Every structure is written in structure tokens, then in C-alpha cells.
Amino acid sequence: MPSLKAPSDRVTTFVVSLVVLLAVMLPATSFAQQLNVTCDAGRAFGYLEQVCRIGPRISGSDGMLKQQQLIIEHFQKFGCEIRAQSFDAAHPVNGQPVRMTNLIVSWNPRAKDRVLLCCHYDTRPYPDRDFFRPRGTFIGANDGGSGVALFMELAHHLRQIQPTYGVDFVFFDGEELVYSDRDKYFLGSEYFATWYRDHPPEYRYVCGVLLDMVGGRRLKLYQERNSVKLAREVTQSVWDTAKRMRIREFIDRVKHEVRDDHLPLNQIARIPTCDLIDFDYSAWHTTKDLPSACSGESLATVGNVLLQWLTEVRIGE
Numbered sequence: 001m002p003s004l005k006a007p008s009d010r011v012t013t014f015v016v017s018l019v020v021l022l023a024v025m026l027p028a029t030s031f032a033q034q035l036n037v038t039c040d041a042g043r044a045f046g047y048l049e050q051v052c053r054i055g056p057r058i059s060g061s062d063g064m065l066k067q068q069q070l071i072i073e074h075f076q077k078f079g080c081e082i083r084a085q086s087f088d089a090a091h092p093v094n095g096q097p098v099r100m101t102n103l104i105v106s107w108n109p110r111a112k113d114r115v116l117l118c119c120h121y122d123t124r125p126y127p128d129r130d131f132f133r134p135r136g137t138f139i140g141a142n143d144g145g146s147g148v149a150l151f152m153e154l155a156h157h158l159r160q161i162q163p164t165y166g167v168d169f170v171f172f173d174g175e176e177l178v179y180s181d182r183d184k185y186f187l188g189s190e191y192f193a194t195w196y197r198d199h200p201p202e203y204r205y206v207c208g209v210l211l212d213m214v215g216g217r218r219l220k221l222y223q224e225r226n227s228v229k230l231a232r233e234v235t236q237s238v239w240d241t242a243k244r245m246r247i248r249e250f251i252d253r254v255k256h257e258v259r260d261d262h263l264p265l266n267q268i269a270r271i272p273t274c275d276l277i278d279f280d281y282s283a284w285h286t287t288k289d290l291p292s293a294c295s296g297e298s299l300a301t302v303g304n305v306l307l308q309w310l311t312e313v314r315i316g317e
């Protein structure tokens with residue numbers, strides 16, 4: 001019955017068109033190879049504990065010096081190039097100079113196009129949101145410690161992947177040497193951004209990702225409003241990677257608006273930089289910001305997304 005032939009032809013044409021259409025619709029990046037490299041949650045958590053055992057790491061304190069030593073020794077073992085960028089800032093309470101040091105750890109330092117992965121590594125002088133002990137000891141496991149621990153863990157994997165760009169880990173000092181609302185935040189990142197703008201190096205930062213509070217037990221990373229406004233492409237690219245990896249801790253929605261170290265990077269250095277920050281962390285600025293409120297799995301999750309993202313990111317192409 002010839003009448004049957006026509007529909008079956010139509011079905012074939014439809015199927016073929018569908019296949020062609022799907023192939024066109026799928027973004028090229030969905031074919032990016034899934035890395036066979038995974039962060040070690042236990043080891044990452046061990047680094048977090050090690051950093052927290054130092055105690056408070058306030059800018060200019062002995063704890064900060066010990067932490068610098070720990071970081072430098074750690075990354076030297078991996079054969080990285082490490083630079084220190086130091087300057088003095090006036091202490092907000094007594095006006096005395098405080099030595100500030102940003103640390104820059106470079107992977108493949110010869111690459112001219114680079115990605116900036118950064119975090120602050122100083123801790124706030126007081127846990128001033130703590131209802132019972134606003135003048136207690138602030139350890140800053142998540143707020144200050146998590147970025148450091150994560151970068152220490154990433155050091156084990158950077159040589160096993162092929163990032164699109166050269167990679168720098170930058171540890172900012174003086175993010176929150178603040179005793180009152182009037183005190184200035186972001187001293188280290190502002191200095192770094194101004195130096196980059198006024199003394200352009202031979203390389204350029206294509207984009208940046210700031211990590212702040214990425215180790216909380218119940219990690220939730222929403223897109224942050226200033227990141228979307230100032231660095232939409234970078235922000236979307238990170239969450240796209242997480243989505244393809246089916247990482248449910250990255251939620252593809254804007255929630256908080258946060259002033260953080262990414263502002264000077266975007267506004268002064270013009271490096272499009274997004275902030276990965278879990279702003280729902282309940283121990284924020286309290287005495288409870290301890291390793292027990294954090295988890296190695298959260299650190300490893302963020303680390304795995306970053307490793308994958310580093311191999312597939314292409315900004316402005």
C-alpha cells in the first residue's frame with residue numbers, strides 16, 4: 001500500500017532532522033572531557049584544621065606570619081613560583097603601620113593569559129556577630145581558612161590538568177582588619193588591583209574567581225548579584241560547569257549582594273571576577289566558625305568544579 005510509504009519517509013526525515021537539530025543545539029562545551037581528577041576531601045579538611053590550629057590570623061599578627069610560612073612551604077614543595085606583595089596600612093584603631101602581604105602563587109608562569117583564583121587569608125579581629133561572645137576568639141575556619149585549605153588541596157592536581165590559561169592563586173591580606181563599620185575593608189585586594197592597573201605586567205588576567213566561605217557543612221552557592229552585574233560571563237561559565245557536573249551545591253540563581261574582594265578587581269583592575277560565597281553560612285562572624293562547622297566534602301566539591309572549569313573556560317572568544 002503506497003500510502004504507507006509516505007508517513008514512514010516523513011518519520012525518517014523527522015528523526016534525521018531531530019538528530020541534526022540536537023547536534024546543533026548542544027553547546028560545544030558539553031563535549032568537554034570530564035576530568036579524571038578529584039580532590040581529596042579528607043586531605044583538604046586536614047589542611048583546614050592545620051590552618052585553624054595556628055589560631056587567629058589577623059593582619060600583622062604572629063598567627064598571620066605563621067600562616068604565611070605554612071603557605072610558602074606548602075607551595076614550594078610543588079615547585080611553584082611564589083611572590084610576596086607587601087605594603088603598610090594604618091591600623092584602624094591606633095594608626096600604627098601594619099605590614100600587609102598578598103601572596104601570589106603562579107602555575108605555568110610563562111603563560112601570558114592568566115586566570116586569577118583568589119581568597120582572603122586574614123581573619124577578622126573579633127567575632128562581632130556572636131550573641132554571647134562578640135569579643136571572643138575568632139578562628140575563621142570558613143571565613144579566611146576555607147580558601148587557603150582549598151588552594152592547598154588544588155596544588156596536588158594543577159599539574160595533572162591542562163588549564164586553558166596560566167593560573168595564579170592569590171591570597172589577599174587585610175580583607176577585614178575592621179573593628180567598626182567605618183573601617184576600610186579589602187586593603188590587600190585594593191592594593192593588588194591598583195598595582196595591576198598602574199604597573200601593567202607582561203601578562204594579563206583574563207578573568208578571576210574569588211573564594212570566600214566555600215567550606216561550610218551545608219554548602220550552598222548562589223550566584224552573587226555584584227558578580228552577575230560586573231562579570232556575568234565568568235559567573236555563568238562557573239555555574240554552567242557545575243550544572244554539567246550535576247553539582248547541586250551550585251544553584252543557578254541570584255541570591256545575595258555581597259561587597260567583597262571582587263569589587264576592587266572588577267572596578268579598579270578591570271579583571272572580570274566573580275565571587276563564590278556561601279552567604280547563608282550560619283556561623284559567619286561568630287565563635288562557631290570552626291572546622292566542626294565545615295566539611296572536607298564541601299571543599300572537594302568546589303575544588304572539583306574549579307579544576308573542570310579551568311580546563312574549559314574561554315572568556316570573550
Ligand SMILES: [Zn+2]
Pocket residue numbers: 124143176285
Ligand atoms: Zn568575614
